[in-house]
Amino acid sequence: LVDKCTGSRIHIVMKSDKEILGTLLGFDDFVNTVLEDVTEFEITPEGRRITKLDQILLNGNNITMV
């Protein structure tokens, strides 16, 4: 299912109150994901963090929802 999302914008929720929006470039068996054009959000204070472009590798260990 996640495979169908490659190339789409996705919204990843971490175990902590942090969310990441970005374009899914790829992932592996452990669901470590590579994202592009990424914006990072903190849920509670409702503040947007750094908008990071280039690419990021997000460690799948802390991902709760996709």
Place this chain on the structure above:
Amino acid sequence: MASVGGGGGGANKMADKEKKKKESILDLSKYIDKTIRVKFQGGREASGVLKGFDPLLNLVLDGTIEYMRDPDDQYKLTEDTRQLGLVVCRGTSVVLICPQDGMEAIPNPFIQQQDG
């Protein structure tokens, strides 16, 4: 040790299946298309209709509602809810799965855990 009988039958057939690897202790296929409640590490809770799952306990939920706990919330299930549409929940952070309607008993899965 006495085994606890669950609601469903087929306890004898389960003994044969235990020899195979990667057998789930909980059969999720009976929850497909039913609304379930899932709790995560970190205190999140979500409800949704179970659309799919895998042996690693990753779940696909539809029409998901997510609840979060506030410091003063404890277990109030506040109005801090969000609607997410179709989500994939990581099995590594799932701590509890139960039907939205209530709980049901399953046969004790830990009887023959001698292999380690």
